[in-house]
Each structure stands twice: as C-alpha cells, then as structure tokens.
Amino acid sequence: xxxxxxxxxxxxQMHRVLLMLGSNALDAxxxxxxxxxxxxxxxxxxxxxxxxxxxxxxxQGPDFLNQVFEVHWEEPLEVLMAWALEVEKRLGRVxxxxxxxxxxxxxxxxxxxxxxxxxxxxxxxxxxPRMEIxxxxxxxxxxxxxxxxxxxxxxxxxxxxxRCSDENLIHLHQTIEN
Numbered sequence: 001x002x003x004x005x006x007x008x009x010x011x012x013q014m015h016r017v018l019l020m021l022g023s024n025a026l027d028a029x030x031x032x033x034x035x036x037x038x039x040x041x042x043x044x045x046x047x048x049x050x051x052x053x054x055x056x057x058x059x060q061g062p063d064f065l066n067q068v069f070e071v072h073w074e075e076p077l078e079v080l081m082a083w084a085l086e087v088e089k090r091l092g093r094v095x096x097x098x099x100x101x102x103x104x105x106x107x108x109x110x111x112x113x114x115x116x117x118x119x120x121x122x123x124x125x126x127x128x129p130r131m132e133i134x135x136x137x138x139x140x141x142x143x144x145x146x147x148x149x150x151x152x153x154x155x156x157x158x159x160x161x162x163r164c165s166d167e168n169l170i171h172l173h174q175t176i177e178n
Contacts, residue, residue, distance in 0.1 A: 015072070015073050015115045015116050016073075016114065016115040017070070018069070018070055018112045018141065018148070019039075019068065019071060019110065020110045020112050020128075021036075021066065021069065021108070022064045022107075023107050023108070024104050025062075025104070028106075029051070029173075031065075031106050032051060032067050035091055035107055038090055042083050043071040043073060044071060045071050046071060047069070047070040047144060048070075049068035049176065050067070050172055050173070051172075051174040052065070052136070052139065052140045052171065052173055053170070054066055054170050055168050055169070056102070057134060058101065059103060061104045062104065065173055067140065068112070068143070068144070068145070070144070070145065073114075077111060077114065077124045078123050080111065081124045082123075084111065088105075088107045091107040092107070110128055111126050112137060113126060113145075113148055118152060127150055132150065132160045132163075132164065133165070133166060134166055135166040135168050135170060136168060136170060138164055146158035
C-alpha cells in the first residue's frame with residue numbers, strides 16, 4: 001500500500017544516512033562549514049561530497065551551494081531530523097510556516113536516503129519525495145553514492161540522474177578531501 005507507514009529501525013543498528021545541505025546566503029561557503037561543525041556534535045560524518053553551485057529551484061534567488069554528507073546514525077530518523085532542524089536554526093534559518101513557495105535560506109538540511117530503505121512517519125519521509133526530479137540533488141549524490149538504490153524507484157542514483165528531466169546546470173564549486 002503506497003501510503004502505508006514504513007518504520008523499520010531495529011534499536012541499536014547502525015545505519016548510513018545521506019544528508020543534503022544547501023545555502024544561498026552571501027556566506028554560503030561559511031554556512032556549509034559551520035553546519036558540518038555543528039552536525040558533528042551529534043553525528044559521525046563518514047564522508048563529505050564536493051560543494052556544487054546550483055540555481056535556485058522553484059523560485060528566483062541567488063544560486064545555492066549544495067553538499068552531501070554521509071553520516072552514521074543508530075537512533076530513529078525523527079531524532080536526526082530534529083537535530084537537522086536545530087542545526088538550521090542555530091545557523092540562522094527562520095522558517096516561514098505560512099510560506100507557500102520556496103525562499104532564500106542560510107541553511108537547509110534534508111534527509112535524502114538511508115541504508116534502511118523506505119521510512120515514513122509524520123515528520124520524516126525517506127527517500128526524499130522529490131529527489132528524483134531534482135538534478136541539484138541527484139548530481140551531487142552521484143559523485144560518491146551513485147550505486148545507492150532508491151527503494152521505491154528500484155534503480156540507482158546514477159540511473160535516476162540519467163532519467164532526470166530537470167535541465168538546471170550544476171557546477172563544481174569546491175572539491176572536498178575526506
């Protein structure tokens with residue numbers, strides 16, 4: 001059943017989670033560096049992808065810098081999502097709950113994929129429900145995680161990227177040494 005809640009998370013089992021961080025603030029590079037530092041307070045970052053420059057998606061605004069982090073996580077994903085929202089807030093994001101469109105933000109953190117497959121609860125949906133239509137998500141993911149499978153689409157990130165009709169250009173901004 002498509003809308004069925006899927007919550008498979010054996011207690012104490014370590015999972016890998018792919019987070020997408022993005023900022024279109026004037027100090028976007030600094031915001032990404034700060035986010036990595038703050039995230040590290042509660043998560044182990046296994047690998048950081050390169051930083052990619054992408055146009056704003058869904059609204060007119062400055063370009064974004066986006067970066068993928070692979071992290072180890074053993075608690076429920078709701079706890080990781082709550083931590084991601086706290087990191088956004090600590091870095092200056094103010095959520096406009098009445099907004100009906102996308103808007104500029106100093107920090108945005110999304111849970112994109114995790115090694116446990118599909119995960120759906122009120123506050124968390126993984127895989128990210130729009131990842132397959134967003135080149136700015138797929139291109140950075142394909143850099144190191146192209147063989148990760150989308151649990152619903154039943155294909156790899158690299159395959160999703162080749163099928164993606166989003167024509168926005170993605171530019172390498174900075175290579176990260178891990």
